[in-house]
Amino acid sequence: MTLTTRLSLFFSLMLAVVLVGFSVGIYLLADRYLHHQAAERLDTVLNSLSGAIEGGPSGVEWEPANRHVNLDFALHGDPVVWTVANEKGELLDRSKGSNTDGFFANPSVAALLKNSTDENIQQVVDSWEIGRRWFHPESHLPNHDGAAHFGAPDHGSLHAALSVTAAVSLTPVHGTLRQLAMSLIALSAGIWLVAFIGGRFVCRQALLPVNRMAVAAGDIGPHDLSQRLPQVTTADELGDLNRKFNTLLDRLQVGFEQQQRFTADASHQLRTPLTVILGRIEVALRRERSPEEYREVLVAAQRKASHLAKMVEALLFLARTDSEAQTPRPEPLDLMIWLPQYLPAWGEHARSKDIMLEFAGPGPFAISAHPTLLAELVNILLDNACKYSDAGTPIQIRIERIDDAVCLKVEDRGCGIADSDMPSLFAPFFRSAETRHLGIEGTGLGLSIARRLAAAIGGTLTATSQHGLGSCFMLRLPASTLAPANDCLHEAARSAQSQTLSIG
Numbered sequence: 001m002t003l004t005t006r007l008s009l010f011f012s013l014m015l016a017v018v019l020v021g022f023s024v025g026i027y028l029l030a031d032r033y034l035h036h037q038a039a040e041r042l043d044t045v046l047n048s049l050s051g052a053i054e055g056g057p058s059g060v061e062w063e064p065a066n067r068h069v070n071l072d073f074a075l076h077g078d079p080v081v082w083t084v085a086n087e088k089g090e091l092l093d094r095s096k097g098s099n100t101d102g103f104f105a106n107p108s109v110a111a112l113l114k115n116s117t118d119e120n121i122q123q124v125v126d127s128w129e130i131g132r133r134w135f136h137p138e139s140h141l142p143n144h145d146g147a148a149h150f151g152a153p154d155h156g157s158l159h160a161a162l163s164v165t166a167a168v169s170l171t172p173v174h175g176t177l178r179q180l181a182m183s184l185i186a187l188s189a190g191i192w193l194v195a196f197i198g199g200r201f202v203c204r205q206a207l208l209p210v211n212r213m214a215v216a217a218g219d220i221g222p223h224d225l226s227q228r229l230p231q232v233t234t235a236d237e238l239g240d241l242n243r244k245f246n247t248l249l250d251r252l253q254v255g256f257e258q259q260q261r262f263t264a265d266a267s268h269q270l271r272t273p274l275t276v277i278l279g280r281i282e283v284a285l286r287r288e289r290s291p292e293e294y295r296e297v298l299v300a301a302q303r304k305a306s307h308l309a310k311m312v313e314a315l316l317f318l319a320r321t322d323s324e325a326q327t328p329r330p331e332p333l334d335l336m337i338w339l340p341q342y343l344p345a346w347g348e349h350a351r352s353k354d355i356m357l358e359f360a361g362p363g364p365f366a367i368s369a370h371p372t373l374l375a376e377l378v379n380i381l382l383d384n385a386c387k388y389s390d391a392g393t394p395i396q397i398r399i400e401r402i403d404d405a406v407c408l409k410v411e412d413r414g415c416g417i418a419d420s421d422m423p424s425l426f427a428p429f430f431r432s433a434e435t436r437h438l439g440i441e442g443t444g445l446g447l448s449i450a451r452r453l454a455a456a457i458g459g460t461l462t463a464t465s466q467h468g469l470g471s472c473f474m475l476r477l478p479a480s481t482l483a484p485a486n487d488c489l490h491e492a493a494r495s496a497q498s499q500t501l502s503i504g
Contacts, residue, residue: 389414
């Protein structure tokens, strides 16, 4: 079942419930109103008939002529049946027309009146609203002047009791209710049908962009990620979903293209040293050679194999996801103490005398990082500075505070980086054309690993450069607090912060 059908059915069901409830409510209100009107009319008839009865201590008397009562109630609406009888059940007067005979011929009516001779009644029987009142001398009210008035003997006679019975036909009421019910059913059905057709059309039009997006999403394959979902310009949830899904496709395309380039570059970079190693070995095996020549081949193969091993390790590190990396728990470090202890490891490097350490401002420069990962990151930055700057030019390590962060800067005076190469600087296997022209060895993976290490210890790595003047790489780490450390170590670090230190 499609979403359009489900929404249409839900909308139609809710509308049907509303229409049924509204129709039932209207019908019940009309039924109550019409029956109330019939009861009021019956009461009016009984009051009018009661006005033609005079009474006193001696008895009650029926004399409509003297009281000038209009007894033609049929002129005011639906047929009305009424009778006046004495205590013996003898009929004294009745309404005109055949309705009276038919009314009293009804067995249900006859049974009701027979069983209710001594009490007042008001009841519905077989489409008739029936009312009866009894009048006795002791209960009949006097006329308005306070004295009982009796007409001449020919106008009536006294009776021990009189009963007035009236009935209003409910057939017109029932007919009106039936007509109302049919009208409500027809009108509700018509409204529901029109609303169902219109609602389905509206749902189809509202969900048309969803259908188009579904079709477009089905056409997007792994070999062509350039396609996008049709743009939805509405400022609602559907438009927001459309924009976010297209943004997701943009990121997927970028990631897929990077993966393709990474795979191609990795294949090329791995194939090249293997080809060199195999070629040197094949040449060496073509004929007998001296031990020195074999040694030369083995040294060259070892150098290429070592380069290949480093590349494989770098590729494995970059291939791991963040969840697989399992970064070790960070430790509190003060760079004012840690760097002077770490940098002597570079003492045997050919450029060790060019490495200068400087602290900008008073310490401590407290951070939270894993020492091994931080050391590997500093190694990559220093090795990169040594590669791309001439011997004898300074390589400066500067530690300073910027806002709420501790920054470690590694700056060289080398060839620098062209502006066009800056966007791809941290991409795997990226090496500028100038670097390849100068013949500087490398895999193009160092800076990619450095940025990954920076993220692993909670920092960021950025670079600035001026072509021909040098480059500066800045590691920014959140500052933290340290417990009081060894006083001697801090005192030695503070005594060194006012001067530039040479590592060599």
